[in-house]
Amino acid sequence: xxxxxxxxPLAITGQTIVQESNNLRNASHAVSxxxxxxxxxxxxxxxxxxxxxxxxxxxxxPGPPSSLTLSQTIIVEIGRPLTTQIAWIEEHRxxxx
Numbered sequence: 001x002x003x004x005x006x007x008x009p010l011a012i013t014g015q016t017i018v019q020e021s022n023n024l025r026n027a028s029h030a031v032s033x034x035x036x037x038x039x040x041x042x043x044x045x046x047x048x049x050x051x052x053x054x055x056x057x058x059x060x061x062p063g064p065p066s067s068l069t070l071s072q073t074i075i076v077e078i079g080r081p082l083t084t085q086i087a088w089i090e091e092h093r094x095x096x097x
Contacts, residue, residue: 020048026077027053034070044089048082056087064088 028046035041041059048054053074057064064086071084 023048023078027055027074030070030073030077031055031057034065034073036065041088048078051081052083052085053078054085054087056089058089058091060091060093063090 024046027048028043031043031046035057039059041057041064043055044058045056046054055070067084067086070086071082074084075081
């Protein structure tokens with residue numbers, strides 16, 4: 001009986017962790033596709049909290065594309081309505097020789 005009492009919460013917690021991991025992987029994939037293969041931007045941070053996906057990008061001008069298509073793609077990938085918040089940090093590189 002004690003084993004059942006311990007096993008059920010552990011199974012639920014494990015399932016939640018797997019789902020959160022899948023959601024992050026799917027959101028990361030959606031961001032990568034949205035940016036495109038030729039993009040010089042990269043994901044610095046990505047999180048899903050409550051009903052919001054937060055993406056922080058680093059990269060040069062001209063900045064990221066319109067976020068509307070990303071929001072729609074993430075909703076499809078994750079399977080529930082979420083708000084998408086995108087932050088962009090402009091990266092400047094200087095190369096000297």
